[in-house]
Amino acid sequence: MEFKRRTVLGGMAAGAAILSAPAVLGQTRPRVVVIGGGSGGATAARYIARDSQGAIDVTLVEPSRVYYTCYFSNLYLGGFWELADMGHSYGTLAARHGINVVHDWAVGVDRDAQTVTLAGGDTLPYDRLVLSPGIDFREDSVPGWSVAAQNRMPHAYKAGSQSELLKAQVENMREGGTYCMVAPPNPYRCPPGPYERISMVAHVLSQHNPTAKILIVDPKENFSKQGLFEDGWARHYPGMIERVGPDFGGDIVSVDPDAMTVSIDGVVENVDVCNVIPGQKAGRIAELAGITDDSGWAPAVPANMKSRMDDNVYILGDSAAQGDMPKSGFSANSQAKVAANSIRHELTDARLFPARYANTCWSLIGTDDGVKVGASYEPTDEKIASVEGFISQVGEDADLRQQTYEESIGWYNGIVADMFT
Numbered sequence: 366m367e368f369k370r371r372t373v374l375g376g377m378a379a380g381a382a383i384l385s386a387p388a389v390l391g392q393t394r395p396r397v398v399v400i401g402g403g404s405g406g407a408t409a410a411r412y413i414a415r416d417s418q419g420a421i422d423v424t425l426v427e428p429s430r431v432y433y434t435c436y437f438s439n440l441y442l443g444g445f446w447e448l449a450d451m452g453h454s455y456g457t458l459a460a461r462h463g464i465n466v467v468h469d470w471a472v473g474v475d476r477d478a479q480t481v482t483l484a485g486g487d488t489l490p491y492d493r494l495v496l497s498p499g500i501d502f503r504e505d506s507v508p509g510w511s512v513a514a515q516n517r518m519p520h521a522y523k524a525g526s527q528s529e530l531l532k533a534q535v536e537n538m539r540e541g542g543t544y545c546m547v548a549p550p551n552p553y554r555c556p557p558g559p560y561e562r563i564s565m566v567a568h569v570l571s572q573h574n575p576t577a578k579i580l581i582v583d584p585k586e587n588f589s590k591q592g593l594f595e596d597g598w599a600r601h602y603p604g605m606i607e608r609v610g611p612d613f614g615g616d617i618v619s620v621d622p623d624a625m626t627v628s629i630d631g632v633v634e635n636v637d638v639c640n641v642i643p644g645q646k647a648g649r650i651a652e653l654a655g656i657t658d659d660s661g662w663a664p665a666v667p668a669n670m671k672s673r674m675d676d677n678v679y680i681l682g683d684s685a686a687q688g689d690m691p692k693s694g695f696s697a698n699s700q701a702k703v704a705a706n707s708i709r710h711e712l713t714d715a716r717l718f719p720a721r722y723a724n725t726c727w728s729l730i731g732t733d734d735g736v737k738v739g740a741s742y743e744p745t746d747e748k749i750a751s752v753e754g755f756i757s758q759v760g761e762d763a764d765l766r767q768q769t770y771e772e773s774i775g776w777y778n779g780i781v782a783d784m785f786t
Contacts, residue, residue, distance in 0.1 A: 394422045395712040398481050398491040400471045400650055402427030405497030405681030405697035407784040412705035414462040420713045424465040433524035436694045442532050443565030453785045474654035476675050493708050497681040498648025500554050506644030507547055508619035517622035518639040534638045535566055541576040542637030545627050548583040549642045554683050554692045556589035561728040567602040581608040582629055584616035590738055596759045597730030647684035662686035667744030668720050669707040670700050679704045688748025695724045698780055720744050727773035735770030
C-alpha cells in the first residue's frame with residue numbers, strides 16, 4: 366500500500382489534533398459535518414444529534430432533497446414497488462433533531478484547516494468529519510462505456526432517474542429482444558444486487574415478453590447466493606437466462622452504446638437493452654479529502670470506523686475498506702452507529718461501547734420467493750472480521766420463502782425509520 370504525500374501530511378496533522386482534543390471540548394459546541402445523506406451519513410447524523418441532546422452541532426451535507434434507496438430499487442424494476450416507496454426526505458432530521466441539512470455538493474476538504482468547501486461557495490468548519498459518499502464509477506472498467514453514455518446504457522446503481530430509465534427500457538423492449546447486463550468486478554455495492562436485478566427483469570419479461578432473452582456478462586468466477594439464484598431462475602424463468610463467466614470471455618468485454626452492441630472476447634452481440642454496472646471506487650469526495658489508497662477505497666479503523674489516515678475523519682459504508690463486511694445499506698447503518706458513539710465519546714465524554722457490527726442482505730427471486738445471507742462481525746487489529754454467518758438453503762418450502770420476503774419488508778421499514786425519523 367502506497368500512501369499519497371498529501372495523506373501522510375494529513376495524518377501528521379491528525380496526530381497534532383489528538384493532543385489538542387481538550388481544547389475542542391472548551392468551545393461553545395463541538396461541530397460535526399457529515400457528507401452524504403444515505404444509510405451511513407443520515408444514520409450517523411441522526412444518532413449524534415439525538416443522543417447528544419444538543420451538545421454537538423451537526424451539519425449534514427447532501428445534494429439531493431429526496432433520497433432514493435438503492436436497496437429495493439430492484440423491486441421497483443420488477444413491478445413490486447413504486448419509486449415513491451423508496452424516496453425519503455430530510456425534513457424530520459432538521460425539525461426533530463436540530464440537524465442543519467445543507468443541500469449542496471461538497472467539493473473540497475482541507476484536513477489541516479478542518480474545513481469543508483461547498484459548491485455554492487460556503488466553508489464549513491468541523492471538529493470531526495464523517496464521510497459517507499457511497500460509490501463512484503471507474504470509467505475505464507468497461508471499454509466503450511462512460512458516464513456520458515449512461516442514458517443509452519444505464520447503470521441504475523444509484524437509484525432515482527437511472528432506475529426509471531432502465532425500467533422504461535425493459536418494459537419497451539421489442540418482442541423476443543435481448544437484455545444484457547455487464548456485471549461489475551469485485552468489490553462493489555450490494556454483492557447480490559445484480560443477480561436480484563436479473564430475477565426482477567426476468568419476472569417482468571416472463572409476463573409481458575416471454576420470448577425475450579437475458580444475457581449476463583460477468584468477470585467474476587462466482588457470485589453471492591449463486592446456488593440460490595440459479596435454482597430460482599431454473600424454477601421461475603426456465604431457458605430465459607444465460608450467464609457468460611470469465612472462462613468464456615466474460616472478463617474481456619467492451620460495449621458500443623451507439624450501435625447497441627456488446628463484444629465478448631471479440632464476439633459481437635446485438636442487444637436491445639444494455640445495463641452496464643461498471644467497476645466501482647469510493648465516492649469522489651473521499652478521494653479529494655486524500656483518505657483513499659491505491660485500491661480506490663478508504664481504509665478504516667475496525668474498532669470505530671475512523672479513517673486510517675486522519676484521526677478527525679470517519680469513513681462509512683460503501684466507500685470504506687474495512688474487511689469482511691459487504692458494501693450494503695445494512696452495513697453502513699451498522700457502522701454509522703459505532704462511529705456516532707465514538708464521536709460522542711470524544712466530543713462530550715459520553716460512554717464508549719465496544720463495536721459490534723451486523724449485516725443481512727435479502728433478495729427477491731420471484732413472487733414471495735425471498736432469500737437472505739448475513740453475518741455478525743467483530744473488529745480485530747487488521748479488519749472487521751466475520752464471526753458467524755447464515756444463508757438460505759436451496760429447497761426451502763414456499764412458506765419459509767414468503768416469510769423471508771416479508772422479513773425483508775419489515776427490515777426496510779425499520780432501517781429507513783432509523784435513518785430519517
